[in-house]
Amino acid sequence: MCGIVGYIGKAAAPPVLIQGLRRLEYRGYDSAGMAIVENDALIVARAVGKVANLTDKAKHDWPASRFHQPSYGIAHTRWATHGSPTENNAHPHLDASGNIAIVHNGIIENYRALRGRLEAQGHRFFSDTDTEVLAHLIGSHDKGDLFQAVCDALHQVEGTFGIAVVSLREPGKIIAARRGSPIVLGIADGETIIASDASAILAHTQRVIYLDDNDIAIVTANQVDIRDLHNVPVNREIAQLEIDAAAAEKGGHAHFMIKEIFEQPDCLRNAIRGRLDFHLGSAVLSGMGTSPRDLAEIQRVVLVGCGTSLHSGLIGEYAIEDLADTPAEVQQAAEFRYRNPIIGHRDLVLAISQSGETADTLAAVREAKQKGSFVMGLCNVVGSTIARETGRGIYLHAGPEISVASTKAFTCQVAVLLMIALKLGRARRFSRQEGIEFARGIESIPALVEEVLALDGTIARIAEHYATQQHAFFIGRGPMYPVALEGALKLKEISYIHAEGYHAAELKHGPIALIEPGIPVIALANDIPGKDKTLGNIEECKARGARILGIITRGDEEAAAVMDDIIEIPACHPLIATIPTAVALQLFAYHIARIRGCEIDQPRNLAKSVTVE
Numbered sequence: 304m305c306g307i308v309g310y311i312g313k314a315a316a317p318p319v320l321i322q323g324l325r326r327l328e329y330r331g332y333d334s335a336g337m338a339i340v341e342n343d344a345l346i347v348a349r350a351v352g353k354v355a356n357l358t359d360k361a362k363h364d365w366p367a368s369r370f371h372q373p374s375y376g377i378a379h380t381r382w383a384t385h386g387s388p389t390e391n392n393a394h395p396h397l398d399a400s401g402n403i404a405i406v407h408n409g410i411i412e413n414y415r416a417l418r419g420r421l422e423a424q425g426h427r428f429f430s431d432t433d434t435e436v437l438a439h440l441i442g443s444h445d446k447g448d449l450f451q452a453v454c455d456a457l458h459q460v461e462g463t464f465g466i467a468v469v470s471l472r473e474p475g476k477i478i479a480a481r482r483g484s485p486i487v488l489g490i491a492d493g494e495t496i497i498a499s500d501a502s503a504i505l506a507h508t509q510r511v512i513y514l515d516d517n518d519i520a521i522v523t524a525n526q527v528d529i530r531d532l533h534n535v536p537v538n539r540e541i542a543q544l545e546i547d548a549a550a551a552e553k554g555g556h557a558h559f560m561i562k563e564i565f566e567q568p569d570c571l572r573n574a575i576r577g578r579l580d581f582h583l584g585s586a587v588l589s590g591m592g593t594s595p596r597d598l599a600e601i602q603r604v605v606l607v608g609c610g611t612s613l614h615s616g617l618i619g620e621y622a623i624e625d626l627a628d629t630p631a632e633v634q635q636a637a638e639f640r641y642r643n644p645i646i647g648h649r650d651l652v653l654a655i656s657q658s659g660e661t662a663d664t665l666a667a668v669r670e671a672k673q674k675g676s677f678v679m680g681l682c683n684v685v686g687s688t689i690a691r692e693t694g695r696g697i698y699l700h701a702g703p704e705i706s707v708a709s710t711k712a713f714t715c716q717v718a719v720l721l722m723i724a725l726k727l728g729r730a731r732r733f734s735r736q737e738g739i740e741f742a743r744g745i746e747s748i749p750a751l752v753e754e755v756l757a758l759d760g761t762i763a764r765i766a767e768h769y770a771t772q773q774h775a776f777f778i779g780r781g782p783m784y785p786v787a788l789e790g791a792l793k794l795k796e797i798s799y800i801h802a803e804g805y806h807a808a809e810l811k812h813g814p815i816a817l818i819e820p821g822i823p824v825i826a827l828a829n830d831i832p833g834k835d836k837t838l839g840n841i842e843e844c845k846a847r848g849a850r851i852l853g854i855i856t857r858g859d860e861e862a863a864a865v866m867d868d869i870i871e872i873p874a875c876h877p878l879i880a881t882i883p884t885a886v887a888l889q890l891f892a893y894h895i896a897r898i899r900g901c902e903i904d905q906p907r908n909l910a911k912s913v914t915v916e
């Protein structure tokens with residue numbers, strides 16, 4: 304999704320802004336731009352496509368000295384929402400006077416009404432964007448105090464924003480503000496960096512301040528003054544970033560996605576470390592802030608999330624019902640607040656989000672809090688909005704996930720959900736011995752994943768047979784059903800092959816009409832309850848000429864006999880097996896996309912962090 308970078312300090316702004324934008328490229332975008340204040344001039348450059356295009360343009364159009372002499376400025380990568388990805392629509396946008404420039408993430412919902420009013424006053428617009436309307440609105444309030452003008456404008460705005468604003472009339476400062484779209488301030492020695500994502504700040508400092516909703520900051524090279532929209536000062540603590548710049552690099556891999564797939568044993572070790580109690584046969588999840596008594600009183604667990612995080616939630620549902628005898632259900636975060644959910648104070652709402660910024664999941668968190676439920680976050684990004692607003696929860700410790708297609712966050716989400724199920728289970732029906740056995744199973748996950756990663760070459764060869772297809776079906780039962788959904792999502796998002804995930808039993812209720820000779824069916828036929836029935840469903844597909852890739856338990860000759868190709872997963876508990884099976888499907892999707900020459904880390908139309916509804 305869109306990215307913001309701002310810089311004010313001793314150096315020349317363009318190289319710093321460009322470097323920051325590069326760090327945000329993984330979020331997905333289709334145009335980029337920057338505005339520099341240098342001496343008494345406001346200079347803007349915009350380009351469609353990659354940050355490299357913007358860099359080339361600036362280098363071509365601007366004097367070389369601009370890349371060396373001190374300046375400050377703001378920059379943006381845009382993921383089109385209002386108006387197509389053209390240079391005119393790219394940020395920064397200017398007000399009517401041309402003295403104020405703004406970059407903006409989020410959506411101004413009432414922009415049409417505001418634009419109409421401004422047009423009636425004589426304003427002319429050059430783009431289709433809501434952001435240009437905001438720029439003009441700020442300009443229309445500017446009576447010589449930029450901070451006040453931004454406050455006044457934001458009072459009129461409905462929707463979400465993370466913004467950075469500069470004005471020629473008030474040199475030496477950047478105004479930043481947020482509502483619903485993250486803004487982080489990096490505090491370095493004599494320089495301040497503004498960003499929508501800490502990864503753009505890492506190269507400069509580890510000391511950051513996260514703005515809260517409706518905070519507005521006056522940012523100079525040496526100072527940050529934060530107020531609310533009524534000009535009342537607010538105090539925000541300086542936090543320490545726990546990620547380093549090296550973690551955000553590819554480390555010799557061709558793509559971030561494959562790097563992150565291979566990081567999973569370490570990520571899972573980090574997610575599990577110190578969280579299993581083999582004496583009590585339980586999990587130690589202090590971030591939950593619950594006593595066994597609190598857990599025993601929970602009536603129902605509701606898991607909310609989007610996309611891949613929704614799929615991990617579905618596995619969590621199976622685990623919580625199975626291990627903890629507690630009713631559990633998954634709800635799509637995007638539906639949650641609109642369906643007026645029936646939840647109360649004995650319901651535990653688990654909000655699952657890698658980024659911790661997904662707009663729909665955040666809205667679900669707020670709705671659940673409003674209804675008095677017990678809300679927790681399962682986030683990867685430390686200090687993210689969902690992590691802060693839930694106030695309690697469990698971090699995944701997967702490290703920065705750069706690839707748009709989520710891999711390591713998914714497996715760490717599942718591992719954490721299994722630990723939650725274990726902890727809940729021990730507070731309810733699990734014996735100590737049962738708890739110890741399941742804890743051992745969780746402890747073995749990183750090694751199981753290593754065994755699957757060792758099959759990378761085999762999976763790459765199998766992928767050759769499927770890479771030219773246009774359609775694919777993924778089927779599974781029980782906890783393997785959500786894994787089938789996730790396998791299909793991974794394949795479609797990075798390879799653009801039309802892939803559908805189905806419960807194996809559902810095929811014959813309609814989708815089997817699409818099975819014709821040569822169609823790939825990826826069957827999760829692990830040796831778990833229901834396998835025999837899945838094998839029956841596979842026979843139905845084979846009878847119609849489908850090519851079957853089976854994900855089976857190692858050594859299962861009965862299952863191997865019905866498959867055209869197999870990937871063997873080590874034997875383990877059915878819930879634990881979801882993780883190595885998902886890793887096999889990640890590798891399968893990756894190799895297909897690689898063979899097809901797709902842009903794996905930044906698939907078309909996709910963004911890493913979806914901060915709009």
Ligand code: F6R
Binds near residue numbers: 613657658659660661
């Ligand atoms: C798919 C993918 C998305 C995200 C979804 C939610 O690979 O990454 O489906 O899972 O946008 O994002 P988070 O987990 O950040 O809330």
